[in-house]
Structure formats: structure tokens, C-alpha cells
Amino acid sequence: QSVLTQPPSASGTPGQRVTISCSGSTSNIGSNTVNWYQQVPGTAPKLLIFYNNQRPSGVPDRFSGSKSGTSASLAITGLQSEDEADYYCATWDDSLDGPVFGGGTDLTVL
Amino acid sequence: EVQLVESGGVVVQPGGSLRLSCAASGFNFDDHAMHWVRQVPGKGLQWLSLISWDGSRTYYADSVKGRFTISRDNTKKSLYLRMDSLRADDTGLYFCAKGGGSQSDMDVWGKGTTVTVS
Numbered sequence: 001q002s003v004l005t006q007p008p009s010a011s012g013t014p015g016q017r018v019t020i021s022c023s024g025s026t027s028n029i030g031s032n033t034v035n036w037y038q039q040v041p042g043t044a045p046k047l048l049i050f051y052n053n054q055r056p057s058g059v060p061d062r063f064s065g066s067k068s069g070t071s072a073s074l075a076i077t078g079l080q081s082e083d084e085a086d087y088y089c090a091t092w093d094d095s096l097d098g099p100v101f102g103g104g105t106d107l108t109v110l
Numbered sequence: 111e112v113q114l115v116e117s118g119g120v121v122v123q124p125g126g127s128l129r130l131s132c133a134a135s136g137f138n139f140d141d142h143a144m145h146w147v148r149q150v151p152g153k154g155l156q157w158l159s160l161i162s163w164d165g166s167r168t169y170y171a172d173s174v175k176g177r178f179t180i181s182r183d184n185t186k187k188s189l190y191l192r193m194d195s196l197r198a199d200d201t202g203l204y205f206c207a208k209g210g211g212s213q214s215d216m217d218v219w220g221k222g223t224t225v226t227v228s
Contacts, residue, residue, distance in 0.1 A: 002154065035215040037155070044219040045147075045155060050210055056217060088155055092214040098169045099145070099214035104154040 003028060004089055004102035011108040012079045020105045022072045022089030028100055032092040034072040036065055039104075040085045048087070049074065076107075084109045112136035112218050114206050119223030126196050126227070132189040132206030132220060140164070140184035143209030145216050146191045150202040159191065160209070174200075196227045 005023040012018040024030065036049035047056050049065035052072065064075045072091075076083055089102040118130040132144070146158040159180040160169040168180050179192040189206050203224050207216035 032214065033212050035210075035212070037216075039155075044205060044221050045207075045216075046219070047210070047215060047217045050215040050217070051212065086154075090155075090157075090214055090216075092212070096172070098160060098171060099157045099216075101155045101157060 002103040003093060003096070003100040004091070006087075006089060006102035006105045008103065009106045009108065011110055012076075013110045014079055014081065016079045017075065017077045018079055018107065019076075020074045020087050020089075020107070022074070022102050024070050024072075024091065024100075026070060027095040028070075028091050028093040029067065029072055030070040031094055034065065034067050034089055034091045036063075036072075036074045037088045037090065038085045039088065045088065079109055081109050083107060112208070114208065114218055114220035116204060116206050116220045116223035119204060119225045121226040121228060122196055124197060124227055128193045128196065128225060130191040130193065130204055130206075130223060130225070132191075134187045134189065134208070137208070137218075139187040143213075144180075144182060144189045145207045145209060146178075146180060146189075147205045147207055147216070147219075148200075148202045149205065149222070150199075156202075158204075160213075161189070193225070196225075198227050201225060201227045 037045040038048045039045040052067040053065045093100045161180045203222040205222045208218040210217035
């Protein structure tokens with residue numbers, strides 16, 4: 001059971017907008033910044049969003065992050081086939097004194 | 111090119127020990143905290159340990175506290191994970207990751223090294 005709760009799966013058609021939620025608590029999302037990672041099966045995770053809504057260089061602006069209270073969301077607009085991957089949210093947990101990950105969301109592009 | 115390369119993963123018997131290494135290149139290693147993260151095949155990411163840039167502070171997930179030890183050698187640009195009292199549920203793909211601007215973001219990842227406890 002992960003500290004951060006994500007839906008196990010999500011899907012969309014090419015061009016569509018998809019959102020993935022991440023729910024936590026006051027000890028993690030509520031008091032720390034949220035990061036999102038993309039992992040294409042068989043490859044290493046890649047940082048997609050940091051500081052709640054910042055994109056590293058090279059990440060398309062189709063990807064955006066937001067945070068409100070103890071929840072965060074990742075939005076992908078203009079969905080493309082290459083977006084098919086697992087997505088993980090993560091943040092620091094003050095009670096556990098370390099980073100925590102969500103269980104991951106398997107995104108399928110139909 | 112910023113790169114992390116893990117090594118040391120093998121098949122080991124339960125109760126055994128192992129040391130993983132992570133060689134860094136392409137960035138100022140001693141400016142950054144470093145993490146170890148594990149992934150069981152078909153499952154999610156599990157953070158294991160964090161070490162500060164100078165090695166003075168270390169953090170561990172409860173599941174490995176007292177059994178795993180993170181360390182670094184900045185002169186060799188290398189990160190290590192000493193793993194003792196290994197259990198079957200320690201089996202997985204072990205990634206090292208470079209710490210970013212916050213305590214929790216990991217902005218560069220290696221490809222991982224596989225540990226099998228059996």
C-alpha cells in the first residue's frame with residue numbers, strides 16, 4: 001500500500017487531454033513539493049515535473065502539474081502514442097523522513 | 111553527458127550481503143545528494159535511501175533501515191549501497207538517481223542493476 005494514492009490505470013485517445021491524480025496527506029503533499037516521473041516499460045524513470053509544476057528542459061509543454069492542498073495532478077494534453085507509460089507522483093514525507101512514491105498509473109493510448 | 115551507471119547486482123542467497131555501486135559522470139557529483147530506488151518487476155518504485163552531498167546525512171526507508179548502508183566517495187564520483195541480511199523481498203531492479211533541487215526530486219537516473227535473492 002503506497003503512501004500516495006494514484007489510480008492504477010488511465011486511458012485516452014490521441015489528441016485527448018488526460019489527467020492523473022495523486023492523493024496524499026498533510027505530512028507529504030500538504031507540506032512539500034510534488035514531482036512526477038514517466039517510465040516507459042523496460043526503461044529507467046524520467047523526471048517529468050518538479051516543484052509541483054516545473055518542467056525540466058526537454059519535457060514538452062503538453063505535460064503540466066498542479067497541486068492543491070493534499071492532492072496533486074498531472075495533465076497531458078494532445079495525447080500521443082509515445083505517452084503510453086507508467087506515471088508516478090512523489091514527494092517528501094515529513095513523518096517518514098524520506099521521499100515517497102505513488103503506486104503508479106499505467107496510461108494507455110487507445 | 112550526465113550519466114549514472116549501476117553495477118554489482120547478482121544472485122545472492124537469503125541472509126547474504128552485497129554492495130552495489132553507481133558511477134557518476136558529466137556533472138559535479140559532490141554538489142548533489144544521491145538516492146537509491148528499487149523496483150520489483152511489474153511493480154512500482156520504492157525509495158530506499160538518500161545521502162547528502164557530503165555524506166554527512168543519510169536517510170533510509172523503514173524496510174531497509176538497519177540492513178542497508180548508503181555511502182559515497184566524492185573523489186571517485188561513486189555512490190554505494192551495502193546490503194546485508196538480504197531477504198527474498200529485496201529482489202528487484204536497483205536504480206541510483208541524482209538529487210535535484212528539492213529533497214525528493216531525482217533528475218537523472220541510471221538504468222539499474224538487478225539483485226536476485228534466492
